[in-house]
Structures are given as structure tokens and as C-alpha cells.
Amino acid sequence: MITELLLPAKSPTMTEGTLVAWKIKPGDQVAIGQVIAEIQTDKAVLEWESSDAGRVAVLLAEAGQQLPVNAVVGLLTTKPGEDTTAAVAEAKAKNAALAAPVAAPAPAAAPAAVPAPALLSAPTAAALSAPLPAPTAKPGKSVRASPVAAKVAAALAVDLRKVTGSGPDGRILRRDVEAAAKDGSASFASAGATAPPKPKLKLSRADGPAQADLPLSPMRSVIGKRLLESTSTIPHFTVSETIAAERLADLREQLAAADVKITVNDLLVRASALALRQHPKLNAAWLGNAIRQFDSADISVAVAIPDGLITPIVARAHTKTVRQIGDEVRALAKKAQEGRLAPAEFQGGSFTISNLGMFGIAAFTAIINPPQVAILAVAGIKDVPVVRAGAVVPGKQLTVTLSADHRAVDGADAAAFLKTLRELLEAPALLLI
């Protein structure tokens, strides 16, 4: 039996080595584990211990020679007098094949075609704050579009890479985008801007229950994917707090009596922003290898829209008055309903508030919107009996539940944040100064 001695890779990064010196010569008997040569790798000179036994029939490399890993540098035989002519020829052929790239280093292996990022329609990506694939990144060729063409393309979910420009030097103009939107030739994966066709209820059997299989809209697909990713990769934990809401309700009544339209949600955005500034650990993003804390409290506010939800952002909420926040939230919600949010208005955000208070529910938990590290679930204000000075009296309560990412936030941080939030909401005058 003939065994080939192959130049071993002595380090993970080694692709070639120099045979510094042989420790064997033809005719020698080699045992497993015996040092047969010294090899210089890209890092050091190392001993090469044989993993095979046999008699050295032939050595095919000389000391000082530089060789690729897996080059056949010798042959061992186990039977005396075995004919190695064919094996030597085969070994030389292998070496020649291996040597080619060493002699003239071939261009780095052509990178595997980079898969184009999955394209989502803008409104779909809007479902959560997933960053859109850069709309102008075409491998090897940049897209030239006028500023208004880029703006209109974002609004109409037109993929600029698929649009032919009619302006100077092929610049894409507004009319090109509008024409592409009209004939649908350059939409992202699917037309998220248009409502999916309304499915008809179809009887599957004459006597069976009426049922319908609704095709997933792009937005539902993204919601499903991103929330599954969130629950399956983020170690969520939740902390709840009950807030005495009498003063909050009273403040709202006072403002409503003066025709000032302020909602509990507006006050919550303001309170959260102020609390986040005191507890920056919750105003952060999980980056995988780092935690990025933000100075600005940019609050994503979950808004239900016909096919799902979207989280427009009240940027720098800590710098805004309750009235400014309220005006902004209502303007953003209106744009969201109309599908007119600009990417900058829903991408990013450092913390999310999901408020189901308008349905009067008692409490709920929310799923974190990555890469954020926390989300606040806000329930409705309830009339409840409370114990005050030893007596049961009528009171109002509001339950909030914070979901946090344990990789970035610990229970004590979450509790401290909720304590600050409760103190602010129980003394809501603090939100007006």
C-alpha cells in the first residue's frame, strides 16, 4: 500500500509553507508520530509529525522549497519492493495542479455573488423600524436620481434601480418614477402601497364552514418574520407597575374643559421621554457586540393601520411640550393611515410605546422592536377600589408593563425606570413644565 505524505496545514490560516528541512531520507522506516520534517508556516517553524507509518519510497520536495498545503511531498510504502512509478506520476500531476495558483496567485476567488438584499416595499418595511435596503445601491453602478425623484420613489415604493432615467446622463427624473409607478414596472417585491385584493369568502364544501385563505401581504410577512426573530432571539422579561391615575385623569379633564386636545398617550410619551433621559440603559440599541446608548429620546409610537401596524417616531420627545407631542403624534398617525410616512419618520427610534388603553384592557405585554431594548405596553385607566389611609375608597389605576432585553437591561434597571415613570405620571404637573 502506498501512502502520500501531504504538506499539512499547521495553522488555520496557512495556505502554503516552506519545507525547511527533511528529518527522513528514502529507505527510512517511519513510525506514526515521528518527526519527519520542519515546516515554516505563515507564523512559525513547526515540526511535522507523521500520521502514517511505512518505508520512505521517494521524497518529492527539497529543503527550502515553498509548497502549497496538500502538496504531495513524499510516498510511504508498506510492502517491500512495491512499484511507485504510477503513484509518483500521479503525485506530480496533483502538485502541478496545486502549484498553479501558488506560482501566480490567482485573483482572490471571485466572491460568491452577493445576494441582493431582500426587497421590501417601503410601507412593508415600515411595519417595524427595519432599515430599508439602500434604495440606490446597485452593485457596480450608482443610481442617479434627482432629489424629488428619490422622494417620489420612496412615497410610491418604486425601486430606483429598475427605473430608466430620461434626464441628462441618464438621471432619473420625477416623470420617470411616476411612469414606472403607473405601469408597475419597478415596484419593490410587491405593491405594498396598494391594498391587497379583498379576499372573497369561499365555501370549501357545500356543507362545510365558510373559510378563506388570505394571502400574506408583504407587511404581514415582515411583521411575522421580525416579531418571531424578536421573541426567539431576545431574552425578554417583563416588569409591571400600577400607577395611581386620579391626577392624570383630572389633568386631562381640566385640559379638555379648556378645549386643549391632550390624550393620556401624549402625557405618556412625554413622561417616558423624561424617564428615559434619567435611565439611559433603556434608551439604547442592542448591536450584537455592543450596546449603543442614545442621548435623544426618540419615541416610536405603535399605530394600528388597516393591514398591520407601524411605529412613527416622535423625535427628541424630551425637548417637546405635551401639546407639541400630541400634535405630532396625531399628524404622524394620520400620515400612517394614509400610507404617506417618509422612511425617516418611522425608521430608527430608541424606545417604543404600545398603547391599547383606548380598548379599556387591564394589562398586556408587548414584543420588543429590535434593535431597541425595551417597549412599554400601556393599558387603560380603570376605576378600582383603592386603600387609602386604611379605608377602601374609589380610585383610578393604570397598568403599564415594560418588556426589556435582558442582554442589555437588568431587572433593577427596568424597575428603576418604571419607578421614575410612575412618579412623573402620579404628579403630572411635572410633565407640563
Add this chain to the structure above:
Amino acid sequence: MTVATPPFRASRPINQKTEPFLGRKATVLGNGLQLLNLRMAICQAIAEEMERDPTIVVMGEEVAQYNGAYKVTKGLLDEFGPDRVLDTPITESGFTGLAVGAAMTGLRPVIEYMSWNFSFPAFDQIISNASKMSYMTGGLFNVPLVMRGPNGAGPRVSSQHSHAVEALFAHFPGLIVVSPSTPFDAKGLMKTALRQQNPVCFLENEMLYGYEQDIPVADYAIPFGVGDIKRPGRDCTIVAVNRSVHWALEAAEELAKSGIDCEVVDPRTVKPLDIGLIAESVRKTNRLVTVEECYQTGGIGAEIATQIVQMCFDDLDAPPERVTTSENPMPYAANLEHETLPKPHRIIAAVRRACSR
């Protein structure tokens, strides 16, 4: 006070109906309207304000006995007498300085430069005295002075007498620069000029004096800094003042034949500038072409384009285009003058570039 702009007949030829009646007396048309050409509109505005305000005086070369080199002041000497309508020697620096002093001490002079080209000897009086006086005296002295006269190229008056000075005077803080294109605008803006406290450069145009318009008989004034859409359109915004407005309107008519619908915006006052109106128009059309008789370097188009790029960057479909007087001294030859001025054929080319059509 806001007054709706009456329809403007851009290409109406000089009408013999108005020419024999130069001066303030107009042909009354009924419906509260009167037919005036642009020189009469200015004359009427000054005369009406002189009746109302006895401190208004008119000074300049040949404004009194000769009724003005362009007959803008026709009849004022007869009506208001030699104490209020004065001929001056041919010395712009002298009568401008005199007017600045008079304005500081209680009068409200209207001075005529036979042409704005002749204002240059008075540059020091205009720039260093008139525009700075209120600032330098802590508001102790105001200079309610109206400096007026024809601006821009006349017919073949060559290099020294063809300057457009909008950008030049707009450059200096403290001066208001008015540059009307129609009789209605000229009268309303002159009224405002005569009712406020700052020095005003009121830039007319020899070639526009004969343009006619039906304008209200009733008193009205047009505030400074409020522009006017002279032609609505959806494809390209053309901003122009003074005579350029008419060239822009001609170009717009020609472009309409090939389906390009231009909006012509006339800021009416270069300073203060109604950039809001221009921005609103650009947000609709996504394209901007500026037209002016000033030169390109540091012209009003440079200022408008910069402000629009800052305000409307995401609304632009093409880089702004500027059509200006070419940067050479005005040639005397008629064919070269035609190519030097921002005439309709050059505006059409710029709009087509902006529209890529």
C-alpha cells in the same frame, strides 16, 4: 391691503388711446377701472400721494419744465408748482445728497435718475448715506427717499447705458429694491414707497413705459415683499422681474405649444424678496429658471437659486437654471444686443434644459 391683480395683457402694443393723455389723467373705463400705461401709473401714484402729503417733493434733471425725459412727471409742475417740482443741475451726487438731507429733516423727496446708469456718480450718497443713516443715528434720522428712473437696456444704447442694477443695490442692507413689470404693480408699489420710512430704489424700464393695463381707479397699495404669479403653470417655475417678466411670458407661450406649462413668478420687489412664493411654486413644478437683466455673477438668480436649493432640495428635479445678461459690455450692434439680453429664445433653451425636453 390686498388687491387682486387685474388680468394683464402682456403683448398689448402701445396704444394711441393713452399716449396723447400722458400725465396722471387716465381714460376711465367704467367698472371702477381706468386704462393706464406704466409711465402714467407711476405719475398718478406720485400725484395722488402729493395731494395727500404736502412733504412730497419731486427733483431731478428735466423733471419739471420738460416734464421728464420720459414724461413720467408730466403735468406735475403745472399742478403742484415750482416749490414742489424742481429741476436740478446735471449732478446726481449733488441732488441725491440734497435729497438725503431733505429726507432726514422732514421732506419726502422723489428723485429721478434720467437712467439708473447715471446713479453711479451718486453711489456714495445712496450706499454710504441713504442706506446707513437710520442705522448710524440709532434711528434718530430716517431717510424716506424714493429714487426712481429707468433701469436695464434701452434700444441700442450700448455698454454704458444698459445696466440693470437690481442685484447691485439689493446687495446693500438698508435699501429696498422695487422692480415692477406692470402698470398695476408700479402704481401700487409706488404708493407703498411713498408711505414708508426707508430709502427705496424704484427701478422702472424705458421699454415698459408704454405697456397698458386696466387698473382700479380706487386707491390701493401693494406691500413690499409680496410676489405675484403672472402665469400659473405646473412644469417649470420661471422667476423674473421687470422687463424679464415679459420675456418670460413670451417664452412660456412658446413653450406651451410643445406642452411645457411654465409658471411665471414675479417677486415685484427684489428686496425684500418673496422667496416663500417662489418656493411654493418650485414645490409644485420641481424646476427653477431665473431670468434677469443683471449679470450672472452675484445676480439675483444666484441668490434665488441658493435659497431655493436650501429650502426645496428634495423637491428639485433638475439643477436651477439662470438666464441673465451675458457677462460682456452691452454691444451696440442690434443682433449682438439681442443675444446678450435674456430674451425669450434663451429662456426657452434654459427651460428645456431644466425639463430635459
